[in-house]
Amino acid sequence: MTKSPIKKQRCAVYTRKSSEEGLDMEFNSLDAQREACEAYIASQKPEGWVLHEGHYDDGGISGGTLERPALQRLIVNIEAGRVDVVVVYKIDRLSRSLMDFAKLVDLFDRHDVTFVSVTQSFNTTTSMGRLTLNILLSFAQFEREVTGERIRDKIAASRKKGMWMGGNPPLGYDVRDRKLVVNADEAATVRMIFERFLTVGSATVLSKNLAAEGVTSKRGKPINKGYLYKLLKNQVYIGKAVHKGTAYPGEHEAIISQDLWNKVRTIIKESPRTRANHTRAQTPALLKGLIFGADGRAMTPAHTKKKGRLYRYYVAAELLKGESTEGIVRRVPAAEIETAVIDQVRGLMRAPEIIVATWRNAREQENCITESEVREALQNLDPIWDELFPAEQARVIQLLVERIEVHPDRLDLRFRVDGLQSLVTDLDSVRRAA
Secondary structure, eight states: OOOOOOOEEEEEEEEESOOOOTSSSOOHHHHHHHHHHHHHHHHHHGGEEEESSSSSSEEEOTTTOOOHHHHHHHHHHHHHOOOOOEEEESHHOSSOOOHHHHHHHHHHHHTTOOOEEEETTEEETTTTHHHHHHHHHHHOOOOOOOOHHHHHHHHHHHHHHEEEOOOOOTTTTTTTTTEEEEEEHHHHHHHHHHHHHHHOOOOHHHHHHHHHOOOBOOOOOOHHHHHHHHTOOOOGGGGGEEEEEEEOOOOOOOOSSSHHHHHHHHHHHHHHHHEEEEHHSSSSOTTTHHHHHESBBBOOOEEEEEEEEEEEEEEEEEEHTTOOOOOOOOOHHHHHHHHHHHHHHHHHHTHHHHHHHHHHHHHHOOTTTHHHHHHHHHHHGGGGGGGSHHHHHHHHHHEEEEEEEEEEEEEEEEOHHHHHHHHHHHHHHHHHHH
């Protein structure tokens, strides 16, 4: 009777270690796992088991994810039909996630691949092996979750003691012996940013100024508005360690005084619109020199105070001279007419016909500019309008508006297309610099 030939089983050994500790040793944990697996494969030689060429070793990578370089290479070879058996030292070397392990078992089944753990003596070819695998893996996942809880508790306890728990140090500090230490040069930059924000009052304006001056973040990138807000809200600068929204006294030295911090926080708590309005009340009228009455004479900015409140107006020349003419608006509230004009200007910057006209005009001066660049430049101004200082808003209005005439029943505005071109050029220059 002829004995049927034994089918060759190509066995791939997979090893993994979560931490990088000890991986630089001549004989490390990965080597020990591989040696045990290769010995097991050799013991199964009568069954046709042979070692598959290639190493699949993931050192310093958690078992909670499938995104591991060696595992991905193993999966590719399984799908290519080059592997018949996957051999590991223990189940949790392959995965600690029950969901991930289920995906891998499904992959093995589709390609007729057997999974074997050399220290737990079972494989996936039997229903009992599958049941045992799921039970063991559930314990492995439970162990991982308990370990995670212990780590989180340790971090929380350390934070309460004010300790630095790792990560990228903020601008102004370096890490030495697992502690934050003040970097004198960077600390001076941080103090300068806080002090200038008190004066400027606008993150948009300050971030543009800092970018223009070449001030950079810890990693050498330009400081944008988002980074600036994050820096101004970081309590590490007043010597605090924050964990889940609660601040504790830190071990490190503060860079910013509590008084300076409080002043900056007071400004940040105000909305950008409120900040702009506060500043506007202290600056010249937005429409000065542009607004005229129906008789063609300029209207003059004026204001009065009642019960501590400031009321601003644009007053017709005839009212100031004591004249009285029919059909002339003698006085208009400044806030109302300025809002109406601003709304018109913001709508203008979104109008397709204005965008095309501006592009054509700008193209005469700069051939390379495209219609999409003009559209982007104009539309980008709209979201940040409320954060511009009144002086900047006035400059934009002066560029875009040629004349405003106030009639009893309407408001006539005359715009400058060449002003739009100038604005686009300025905005495009800022964008390229950023």
